[in-house]
Amino acid sequence: MSDALTxxxxxxxxxxxxxLREFALDLRRGEVLCLLxxxxxxxxxxxxxxxxxxxxxxxSIKLGDVELTDLPAYxxxxxxxxxxxxxxxxxxxxxxAENLDIGLMTRGxxxxxxEAVLELFPVLRERLKQRSGTLSGGEQxxxxxxxxxxVEPDVLLLDEPTxxxxxxxxxxxxxxxxxLRERGVxxxxxxxxxxxxxxxxxxxxxxxxxxxxxxxDVQRLRDDPHLVRRYVGVG
Amino acid sequence: xxxxKAISLHVAVIILLFALNFLLPEYHHGVLARVMVFAxxxxxxxxxxxxxxxxxxxxxxxxxxxxxxxALPVLHLGWSAPLAFVAGIAAGTALSLLIALLALRTTGxxxxxxxxxxxQVFYLAIIYxxxxxxxxxxxxxxxxxxxxxxxxxxxDLTNPTARYMIALLxxxxxxxxxxxxxTSPFGRVLVAIRENEERTRMLGYNTFAxxxxxxxxxxxxxxxxxxxxxxxxxFAGAGFASVxxxxxxxxxxxxxxxxxxxxxxxxxxxxxYLVDITSGYTSAYLxxxxxxxxxxxxxxxxxxLGTARDRWARWLx
Numbered sequence: 414m415s416d417a418l419t420x421x422x423x424x425x426x427x428x429x430x431x432x433l434r435e436f437a438l439d440l441r442r443g444e445v446l447c448l449l450x451x452x453x454x455x456x457x458x459x460x461x462x463x464x465x466x467x468x469x470x471x472x473s474i475k476l477g478d479v480e481l482t483d484l485p486a487y488x489x490x491x492x493x494x495x496x497x498x499x500x501x502x503x504x505x506x507x508x509x510a511e512n513l514d515i516g517l518m519t520r521g522x523x524x525x526x527x528e529a530v531l532e533l534f535p536v537l538r539e540r541l542k543q544r545s546g547t548l549s550g551g552e553q554x555x556x557x558x559x560x561x562x563x564v565e566p567d568v569l570l571l572d573e574p575t576x577x578x579x580x581x582x583x584x585x586x587x588x589x590x591x592x593l594r595e596r597g598v599x600x601x602x603x604x605x606x607x608x609x610x611x612x613x614x615x616x617x618x619x620x621x622x623x624x625x626x627x628x629x630d631v632q633r634l635r636d637d638p639h640l641v642r643r644y645v646g647v648g
Numbered sequence: 649x650x651x652x653k654a655i656s657l658h659v660a661v662i663i664l665l666f667a668l669n670f671l672l673p674e675y676h677h678g679v680l681a682r683v684m685v686f687a688x689x690x691x692x693x694x695x696x697x698x699x700x701x702x703x704x705x706x707x708x709x710x711x712x713x714x715x716x717x718x719a720l721p722v723l724h725l726g727w728s729a730p731l732a733f734v735a736g737i738a739a740g741t742a743l744s745l746l747i748a749l750l751a752l753r754t755t756g757x758x759x760x761x762x763x764x765x766x767x768q769v770f771y772l773a774i775i776y777x778x779x780x781x782x783x784x785x786x787x788x789x790x791x792x793x794x795x796x797x798x799x800x801x802x803x804d805l806t807n808p809t810a811r812y813m814i815a816l817l818x819x820x821x822x823x824x825x826x827x828x829x830x831t832s833p834f835g836r837v838l839v840a841i842r843e844n845e846e847r848t849r850m851l852g853y854n855t856f857a858x859x860x861x862x863x864x865x866x867x868x869x870x871x872x873x874x875x876x877x878x879x880x881x882x883f884a885g886a887g888f889a890s891v892x893x894x895x896x897x898x899x900x901x902x903x904x905x906x907x908x909x910x911x912x913x914x915x916x917x918x919x920x921y922l923v924d925i926t927s928g929y930t931s932a933y934l935x936x937x938x939x940x941x942x943x944x945x946x947x948x949x950x951x952x953l954g955t956a957r958d959r960w961a962r963w964l965x
Contacts, residue, residue, distance in 0.1 A: 424949075464850055490852030498850070504843040507836075515840050518833050519852035564852065 417442045417599040418494075423472030425455075425462050429640050430611030432458045433623045433628035436472070439476055440568065445600045446591055446628075447610040449641070450620035456603040457499065459620070460570045462603075464496045465489045476568065490519050497557045499573045499603075500632070505546030509537055509556055512545050530559045551582030558589065562598075569593065569600045575609050587613045607634070607641050619643075642647075651831070654909075654965045658827055662820050669812050677808045677834065681815040683913075684901070684918050685877050689824040690912030692869030693897035698906030699830055701842030705894045706747070706763030709770035710867040712889035714740040714874030716774065716781065717886035722793045724780065729796045729805065733875045740871015741864060745769075748863035752856060755845075764891065771889040776907040786885025794882055811880050818876050819913070822869055826909045829865065832964055838862055839907075870897075903944060905954030909965050914952055 414467070418440040425433040433455050442445050448456045461467040463474055465486035474481040479492050483486060490496075504512055517527060531538045534555045540548060545556055554574055561569060575583040590600055590613050604610050610617060619629045619640070627640075634640055668680065689711055696702045717739025721727040727735065751762045774781045781787075794805040803810050829835050837858050840848040849855050878884045887893070896919075903918055905911025922940060926933035948955040957964040 466846070466850065484956055485854070485856045487849045487852055490850065495849050498847075502847045504840050504847070506843055507839065511836060511839075514833075515836060515848075515851060518836070560851070 416440060417477070418601075419473075419475045420459075420463070421473050422463050423459075423462060423474065424470045425458055425467050426470055426559050427458075427467070430469075433462060436462075436623065437625055438618060438628075440451065440599050440601060441615075442599055443594055443597045444615040445594055445602060445613055445633075447602045447614040447617045448611065448620055449604060449606055449607065449617055452605070454620040454625040456620050457572055458623075460496060460498075460572055460601065460603060463489070463494060463568075463570060489548045491567070493564070493567040494570065495561035495564050495568070495576060497554075497561045499576065503545040503548075503553055503556055503560075506543070507545055509545055509548070510541040512556055512560050513537075513541075513563055516560035519564045521578075522563060522565060526563055526565055530562050533562070533592060534559045551578050551585070554578060554582070554586060558586070562593075567599065569598050570603075571600060572603045573605065573643065574602070575604070575606075583609065611635065653963045654827065657964075658823060658909070661825070662748040662816070665816055665819070669809065669816070673733075674808060677812050678870070679920065679924065681808070681812045681880065682877075683917050684815040684819040685873050685914035686700070686896075686920070687916045688876070689870050689873035689893060690897045690900040690904075690916045691822050691826050691909070692866045692873065694906050694908075694912040695826060695829065695838075695869065695897065696862055696866040696910075697841065697901055699835060700838040702862070703760045703898075704751075704763040704863075705760050705891065705898070706751075706765075706770075707765035707866070707870050707893065707897055708893035709767040710740050710744055710870035711874035711877075711893060712770065712774065712886075713743045713867075714871030714876075715878045715884045715888055716873035716874075717871065718779065719787070719789060719878040722789055722879075726793070727771065729794055729879050733872075733879060736875025736878065737872050740874065741868045744864045744867020744871070745860075748860045748954070750896050752859050752863065764894065767889065767891065767894055771886060771891075774886040774889050781884075781886065784886050786883060786887070789878065789882040789884075791882070794879060805880055806882065808948055815876065815880060815945070818872065822872070823909065823913070825869070827828060827965055830909060832859065834861070842907075848873060894910065903951055904939070905951030905957070908951070908953040908957060911951050911953035918952070 415441045420436060420438040423433050423436040424431065436459060448459060450456050458467055462469055463481065465481065465484060469482045475625055476494060481489055481492065484492060507556060513527060537556060537559055540552065545553065548556060574586050593600060602614065614631045616628055616630055617634050619626045629640065678834055693707050714736040717735030718732040721735050722732045747766050751759055754762050775783045791806050796803045796805060805811055837848065837853050841855050841858060845855050900915035900919055901912045904913065904915030922937055923933060926936040950958060953964060
């Protein structure tokens with residue numbers, strides 16, 4: 414498989430504090446790559462850097478042949494990267510349909526895309542006229558993902574999508590990620606819990622102190638629990 | 649379906665206002681014409697405040713830019729009223745573009761303060777150039793200058809019926825422009841920016857460019873109201889550039905419902921008549937105004953139409 418996204422030598426700072434150090438990553442087409450690491454390791458910063466929300470002081474982020482660090486933040490989704498941040502961040506005063514419309518308008522997508530997205534999240538079809546702030550936590554997560562998918566991204570970035578959700582919802586989110594992989598969408602998934610990752614990821618990157626220490630196939634992770642203990646602190 | 653309901657409501661409001669021209673006594677003719685012009689001012693303000701979430705305290709300068717942009721050429725250059733009206737709008741558009749480019753470098757409270765400071769500079773400039781602007785006293789326009797030749801038909805803007813109808817025409821154009829804008833993709837992006845600007849940027853929108861357009865459209869509509877006021881009522885004065893005239897559209901919008909198309913107009917109508925009626929009974933009318941406003945805030949926290957939309961009519965734009 415060729416790479417959908419390639420990060421090399423990425424340095425990022427919050428003020429004086431360096432958060433990412435020579436961060437490197439390759440995301441293959443149609444794979445689910447999980448970033449695992451302790452709190453403050455730099456997982457969310459890596460996603461924000463891809464989206465242009467944290468400036469890159471050095472290094473490169475390439476989506477295919479497009480250098481994303483040259484683009485203003487609002488151009489990154491147009492280039493084909495969608496981001497679902499931690500905490501969902503919906504437009505709570507807007508209805509479900511209006512939230513989806515905002516996503517569709519980004520790249521001028523229409524009814525066909527909307528249908529394809531609603532097929533993935535049938536529960537949203539029944540809630541189209543409901544204000545998004547009144548949805549349950551799981552439904553809000555689905556809407557946040559649905560809105561991101563309305564841009565028909567090549568690369569999807571998910572920041573702790575299962576956080577605070579009940580097990581049945583977590584299973585549905587996983588199922589959706591797996592279906593997106595079948596559709597050829599490459600996904601970077603940030604998680605803190607290993608059990609949330611194993612059923613869906615192809616590879617896992619361990620992040621420590623702003624560096625990508627190691628990338629392993631998920632099978633190796635199953636075989637070697639010491640790896641998880643070493644980087645995340647739990648087994 | 650909800651779009652059809654909204655259009656029907658807006659058309660009904662225009663028909664009602666048209667009919668009132670034949671039903672109301674002359675005094676209310678004049679009041680309603682003035683209220684309609686102020687309603688246009690409020691609608692322009694509410695586009696920025698209610699939909700884009702940008703709280704400006706400088707919109708009096710856009711109203712005054714339209715007012716002086718129209719009145720000064722009539723006074724000093726003898727321009728015709730239609731040409732002066734266009735000049736007033738152009739002045740407002742140019743000023744709002746300049747102010748937007750500078751003020752949008754800030755957000756939140758800083759934006760509010762910066763817009764207020766620019767408005768204050770504009771107000772002081774009017775006072776400073778009083779040999780031309782007649783400063784605080786202002787100036788009246790000759791009746792002759794307010795007679796418009798429309799294809800051979802002379803329309804006298806001092807005539808109450810003509811004034812009412814032209815105010816209604818302006819109100820109609822502004823109302824349907826607002827309806828078109830807020831229901832367009834651009835209007836939805838403005839609401840998204842109000843809700844969460846960073847999220848909107850993450851979804852692929854140039855939020856600065858969208859806010860810039862919002863300020864310019866808002867300023868242009870307010871300038872149209874200012875130009876119309878000068879030509880319909882024959883007066884321009886520095887008082888219209890004062891901070892009071894930046895607070896009034898904010899108040900009207902809050903009362904009627906800032907993020908609604910009809911709310912600002914309703915707020916302007918409500919406030920105007922509230923002051924008009926209570927001041928007829930007592931010199932302490934502001935006390936009654938204050939109490940009524942408190943009751944409104946308690947029972948209609950999103951303004952009259954904003955709360956109505958939340959509770960009963962989700963289709964209201």
